[in-house]
Amino acid sequence: MIRIASFNVENLFARPKVFDLSDWNAGEPVLKAYEKVSALLQKAKYSATDKIRIRDLLVTLEIYTVDKKTKAIRRNNTLDPQWAWLRKNRGTFDREPSDRAQNVGDRSQRTR
Numbered sequence: 850m851i852r853i854a855s856f857n858v859e860n861l862f863a864r865p866k867v868f869d870l871s872d873w874n875a876g877e878p879v880l881k882a883y884e885k886v887s888a889l890l891q892k893a894k895y896s897a898t899d900k901i902r903i904r905d906l907l908v909t910l911e912i913y914t915v916d917k918k919t920k921a922i923r924r925n926n927t928l929d930p931q932w933a934w935l936r937k938n939r940g941t942f943d944r945e946p947s948d949r950a951q952n953v954g955d956r957s958q959r960t961r
Contacts, residue, residue: 886906924953
């Protein structure tokens with residue numbers, strides 16, 4: 850007896866939410882931010898300017914958010930992000946200071 854099976858490979862992958870938007874103009878800034886931050890994150894070393902740009906792009910992607918009270922850039926601690934997840938696999942760029950008035954990644958914080 851021979852069994853033949855098939856499956857839809859597309860079901861194995863999640864479709865990016867930005868592609869589900871009805872208006873391309875609404876999704877274009879998200880796709881551009883993703884492209885730019887991906888290129889910056891591939892660098893072996895980040896300059897101070899790179900770090901600021903990465904942080905700004907991660908705000909656009911809603912991985913980071915601006916605290917309404919302190920105006921500091923902090924992690925968006927949601928289990929269901931709107932556009933993307935950030936996986937941490939090297940470095941301390943994403944260190945969140947205990948002082949809520951400081952931005953994620955600020956170097957002025959003490960290291961332990």
